[in-house]
Amino acid sequence: MTSIPDNLLEQLESDLDTRFANTRRVSGGSINQAARLESEELGSCFLKWNRSDDSDMFVKEVRGLELLGAGGTELVIPEVYDHGVLDDSTGYLLMEFIEEGSAGKDSDRHFGQQLARLHQNRAEQHGLDHDNYIGRLPQSNTQHDNWVDFFVQERIEYQFSIARERGRLPSSLHQNFQNMYRRLPDIMPEEPPSLLHGDLWGGNYSYDINGTAAIYDPAVYYGSREMELAFTHMFGGFSSDFYRGYESEWPLEDGFQDRIQLYNLYHLMTHNNMFGGHYGRQVERIVQRF
Numbered sequence: 001m002t003s004i005p006d007n008l009l010e011q012l013e014s015d016l017d018t019r020f021a022n023t024r025r026v027s028g029g030s031i032n033q034a035a036r037l038e039s040e041e042l043g044s045c046f047l048k049w050n051r052s053d054d055s056d057m058f059v060k061e062v063r064g065l066e067l068l069g070a071g072g073t074e075l076v077i078p079e080v081y082d083h084g085v086l087d088d089s090t091g092y093l094l095m096e097f098i099e100e101g102s103a104g105k106d107s108d109r110h111f112g113q114q115l116a117r118l119h120q121n122r123a124e125q126h127g128l129d130h131d132n133y134i135g136r137l138p139q140s141n142t143q144h145d146n147w148v149d150f151f152v153q154e155r156i157e158y159q160f161s162i163a164r165e166r167g168r169l170p171s172s173l174h175q176n177f178q179n180m181y182r183r184l185p186d187i188m189p190e191e192p193p194s195l196l197h198g199d200l201w202g203g204n205y206s207y208d209i210n211g212t213a214a215i216y217d218p219a220v221y222y223g224s225r226e227m228e229l230a231f232t233h234m235f236g237g238f239s240s241d242f243y244r245g246y247e248s249e250w251p252l253e254d255g256f257q258d259r260i261q262l263y264n265l266y267h268l269m270t271h272n273n274m275f276g277g278h279y280g281r282q283v284e285r286i287v288q289r290f
């Protein structure tokens, strides 16, 4: 692991008028480099950086964290201290370090309940006033009045066109997708546009030292809450207490379990567009049923 670039450390110290000590690399996510740093003024900080062309990635992440932070819940959302792009096009984001603790008896239930509270933040339309990213891929948030229209156009069709450009799905699936689109209004309930984290899997939350859930690395938009709940099932890591907590605050509509796979088609398609392999075959199997 290379250490934090000198020019990045200098920039942070001058932006924030502080000195950092005890800088050490930590294992980051799949995309960025990460480090922990200490400052007398700010305490422990978590730094992400990345030398890439998508220099607005961290700007979008900051906007997402701010929306989540303004959601009026008891979830821990890391406070952002600084972000920007260096002359050599290294993007960076400095935020509060979330010290990981362990889950208490009530942590999972509380997490579920607070997520339902987050979802009670509403917008007029599905989507968002700006596009952002899902992993490394662009995420289109063009607004629609209707959930199914948003899901079809901005989630599935958008990723299908990326898949076509990258040769990740055969064009012969086009007809199956069209057939599926016609069926969706009868399958998916018209939920109101809720504030969603947008990328809530087991790797994007942890419990802090008080046993309270902290969520980070969002891909925020307003959409059907079923979309968020479905993704929590894709890789597991959420307990039955979590779902009980959620439903104690805002029960789900009947038949949700049967719809999970269709919502997760989006995440299967993004994973196929990023990593290929078995994700593509799973997409084909689901869509070929239509």
Ligand code: ADP
Pocket (backbone or CB within 6 Å): 027, 028, 029, 030, 031, 032, 033, 034, 046, 048, 078, 095, 096, 097, 098, 099, 203, 204, 206, 216, 217
């Ligand atoms: P990436 O954008 O590269 O996927 P993430 O934001 O998901 O990176 O962070 C990678 C890992 O770093 C997370 O799984 C988590 O364990 C840890 N992490 C993320 N944010 C913080 C934070 N504010 N404080 C401490 N650890 C964090």
